[in-house]
Amino acid sequence: MSQPDSAENPTARGEALLAGGRPDEAVAAFTAALALRPKDSAAWRGLGKAQLDLGDQNAAKISFARALAIVPYDRYAAHMLASLSGPADVQATGYVADLFDTYADDFDAHLTGDLNYRIPQAIRALLAERAPFASLLDLGCGTGLVGAALSDLVATIHGIDIAPRMTRKAHERGLYRHLRTGDLLDSIANDPALVGPYDLVTAADVFVYLGPLEAIFAATATLLVPQGLLVFSVETTAGDAPVLRSSGRFAHPAAYIARLADQFGFTLDVTQSRPIRQERDQPIPGALYLLTRN
Structure with missing residues (x-):
């Protein structure tokens, strides 16, 4: 049975819109997801990505900070927040090392x-x-x-x-x-x-x-x-x-x-x-x- 009022559907729709190069529509989808579930870290991450694709770095920084506050071990969100916050060492977040170690075999x-x-x-x-x-x-x-x-x-x-x-x-x-x-x-x-x-x-x-x-x-x-x-x-x-x-x-x-x-x-x-x-x-x-x- 479908659940049109669940956060999962608009979050997934937002990711699909991002992949399709439609970040403006993705913002609307992630915003809808967050209206249903304000502590959905995946939706905050997605919203940050869509905002960044639209060139709104300040809004993206806030969204990645919200995602990181919900999931403190989210290294992607930490990497993005560090990268948007100034000349800090973005390598210190561990994101890049984890990213490549995850699929080193393939x-x-x-x-x-x-x-x-x-x-x-x-x-x-x-x-x-x-x-x-x-x-x-x-x-x-x-x-x-x-x-x-x-x-x-x-x-x-x-x-x-x-x-x-x-x-x-x-x-x-x-x-x-x-x-x-x-x-x-x-x-x-x-x-x-x-x-x-x-x-x-x-x-x-x-x-x-x-x-x-x-x-x-x-x-x-x-x-x-x-x-x-x-x-x-x-x-x-x-x-x-x-x-x-x-x-x-x-x-x-x-x-x-x-x-x-x-x-x-x-x-x-x-x-x-x-x-x-x-x-x-x-x-x-x-x-x-x-x-x-x-």
């Missing part, structure tokens, strides 16, 4: 199959004519897809990732001399095995989880040799500052990347527009950048 098949992820191959194509390389630091190495794509172009590969099960998978490839699990900046600053210098640093689909990139650009500049290369992918957006999306990832405008390159002593050599992956059966617009340290 990560490669899901990413390269279901999501049509081809960034490691695009990085290889970008670097093939510049090879060989003596050393690579693979930031956010995950299961080692970039290491595998570049293994015959690089003599020594080191990697860092925040998710323990992901680095365990990367270790199984046998391609990395040093693999570390932890925060990127902490690892670069404190691990003597990762001091470099490197002639290549990669970050494939990593900066999307960091938001502001000033600190990682500054750290990378200290690791690279003169004329060393930084190659990375981002999701793209208009404007001049990173933008948080309801996916929990950030998009970075071209103007922002150009400003960071100039600020931290890089020459922007290549900007290659390309889809990053599929989401909700649609390609996510992105870009692949190659920068040279001056």
